[in-house]
Amino acid sequence: MASNNPAPPDSTRRSERSRRAIYDAAIALVVEVGYPKTTIEGIAARAGVGKQTIYRWWGSKADVLLEAFLDLSEQAARTAAQEHENHEGQEGRAGHESQGIPDTGDLAADLKLVLRATVDELRDPGFEAPSRALAAEGVVNEELGRRFVAQLLEPQLQLYVDRLRSAQEAGQVRPDIDPRIALELFVSPLAQRWLQYTGPITYEYTDTLVDYALNGLAPR
Amino acid sequence: MASNNPAPPDSTRRSERSRRAIYDAAIALVVEVGYPKTTIEGIAARAGVGKQTIYRWWGSKADVLLEAFLDLSEQAARTAAQEHENHEGQEGRAGHESQGIPDTGDLAADLKLVLRATVDELRDPGFEAPSRALAAEGVVNEELGRRFVAQLLEPQLQLYVDRLRSAQEAGQVRPDIDPRIALELFVSPLAQRWLQYTGPITYEYTDTLVDYALNGLAPR
DNA sequence: TCACTGACGAGACGCAGCGTCTCGTTCGTG
DNA sequence: CACGAACGAGACGCTGCGTCTCGTCAGTGA
Known part of the structure; x- marks a missing residue:
């Protein structure tokens, strides 16, 4: 009908x-x-x-x-x-x-730079209020959450995928690493601290995340 | 008055x-x-x-x-x-x-086990609906968000801090690592995928997170 | 044991915002 | 230029809010 x-x-x-x-x-x-x-x-x-x-x-x-x-x-x-x-x-x-994310050849430095910029952005009230509201709505409303991710978040994350792939070609990241998962090691902790107030958000913090993620927690 | x-x-x-x-x-x-x-x-x-x-x-x-x-x-x-x-x-x-988190002496295995259990819990509808609701409310209501974290999330995270410290004493994690930040390398990615639907949540995924976090992304 | 008294279940109240509807009016399209 | 659909405005009934006022009931302290 x-x-x-x-x-x-x-x-x-x-x-x-x-x-x-x-x-x-x-x-x-x-x-x-x-x-x-x-x-x-x-x-x-x-x-x-x-x-x-x-x-x-x-x-x-x-x-x-x-x-x-x-x-x-x-x-x-x-x-x-x-x-x-x-x-x-x-x-x-x-x-x-x-x-895109800058590519100076020094992966750690490039990532730290971009994450510092993200820290600044997360503090801008004009962006913070609406994006918090949308994130909150997305948590409880799957349909909208997926649109939020697909249209806003994922394109940003793709930039990290590209940069990490370039780093793999340069031999700075192991070739067997999945970049889409790797980026979460430093992006997600920042996201969670911001979303859930689980800790302070500083340049020092994001720098540390990059170091930990690249070098690992275990002794080398 | x-x-x-x-x-x-x-x-x-x-x-x-x-x-x-x-x-x-x-x-x-x-x-x-x-x-x-x-x-x-x-x-x-x-x-x-x-x-x-x-x-x-x-x-x-x-x-x-x-x-x-x-x-x-x-x-x-x-x-x-x-x-x-x-x-x-x-x-x-x-x-x-x-x-607490089991301590068999094999840090990677212990973390993978606990994260797999968390994956199961995140799928239990009886827990999922209320905790999603509270998380969402917390994103947009800082006061409640902080209570949610202090009373529910942080006690859980403390268990990882304890386990990581034990691993440091056993020489399986570098002594200069801050455990409170280290745990975020594998916990936050899982949290973000769950909260924001940024990717599938599987045992394979959490296992990979543990491996990446412990060994790092850079060649060894 | 008993009297007190404040928490209790029930529900009425005015108010705000919802989502739908119906007015003329305006303005883009063909 | 004529058509007609989108427009601004606002009335409508409804739901849920947060406050209030009833008797009633049950825990506390004498």
């Missing part, structure tokens, strides 16, 4: 203005009052938009926030890529992904 | 019967309908209790669930300790903490 369902809206006539206003309002509210107190009614009011406009295009508060955050990340990545380009010359067309 | 605040309730007259009924109802509802759809009204109705009785002793839904889960864990630990005792003879009075 074919659908006589709600009949999907016509996306060609969608208001870009409303879409942006909703993104901005959602992010702002999560930052200002926190995720649990952010409501659809609140987002609509702040965006100057009817509630129905939100319900027409999104299925839930979490959906709105995920898209808003995705959009924010793209903007930020574009801005960063732009600056990079201005300072160091062209690098092909607009990056669809944040720049 | 001294308090003319709500006047705290008299805990000596507290109904043990209600307390237990509330714990049971909270856990059951989280398992059956999920954390977001679990409501204070629902818990009260299911427990056969007035709403005020919940509001009198707890501050929020998350508070109730944390205490209920803590109680459940203690029960489970007591039961496990009991069985352990029956099968292998007395071991002092009732354990307030789950048994």
Whole structure:
């Protein structure tokens, strides 16, 4: 039996203005009052938009926030890529992904550098509030969690896979190591400390993680 | 100015019967309908209790669930300790903490064994639903998150610290390693995969984590 | 043993936000 | 330019919140 369902809206006539206003309002509210107190009614009011406009295009508060955050990340990545380009010359067309991990030939140094940058990012309130909210929602809502991972987390992790593979070719990482698992040795501890408040997050800590992971715990 | 605040309730007259009924109802509802759809009204109705009785002793839904889960864990630990005792003879009075990590002298084997047991536990629906709910709440609610860690997670992690220190004395782990950080190399990756669905959780995976962590990624 | 008294179960209350709906109005498309 | 669907606005019934007020019941201290 074919659908006589709600009949999907016509996306060609969608208001870009409303879409942006909703993104901005959602992010702002999560930052200002926190995720649990952010409501659809609140987002609509702040965006100057009817509630129905939100319900027409999104299925839930979490959906709105995920898209808003995705959009924010793209903007930020574009801005960063732009600056990079201005300072160091062209690098092909607009990056669809944040720049890769530097490859100076010194794996430990490169990883420490990137992890220090991540530490800084985790402390930026504008990023922290929305990404915490999405992570929390993802823990308890598998469908959204998987989208969060696929669209935001995994692309970042892939950069580590690439760098580790390069290190393997350079003979700095054993060839039998699976890079996708190896990266978790230093990324996951940082993630857990951030998500669950299981310990302080410092440069010293992430540097130590890299050393432990590369050299191992056992005597050499 | 001294308090003319709500006047705290008299805990000596507290109904043990209600307390237990509330714990049971909270856990059951989280398992059956999920954390977001679990409501204070629902818990009260299911427990056969007035709403005020919940509001009198707890501050929020998350508070109730944390205490209920803590109680459940203690029960489970007591039961496990009991069985352990029956099968292998007395071991002092009732354990307030789950048994330590086995120490056969083979660190890798001991860690793999315990992590395999953790993998099994993470799959038990009766434990999974409530602990996911609490973890999610903790991500977005720092105060509760810290209590969750201090009362549930950290005691477990301490067992790894003890085992790693023993391994250091046996010369199987370098003496300059900080055990509290070292344990994160294999515990956090598992935690992240579970929390965020970033990858499959298998015995093979946890075994690999132990090998990578002990031997390091770099050629030896 | 008994009187006291505060916790108890039950449920009414006003309020906030949900998700659906119905208005005119506006604006993109063909 | 005419069409019509998306739009802003807001009313609707509903659910759950957190507070409150009832009798009733049971633990405590005399």
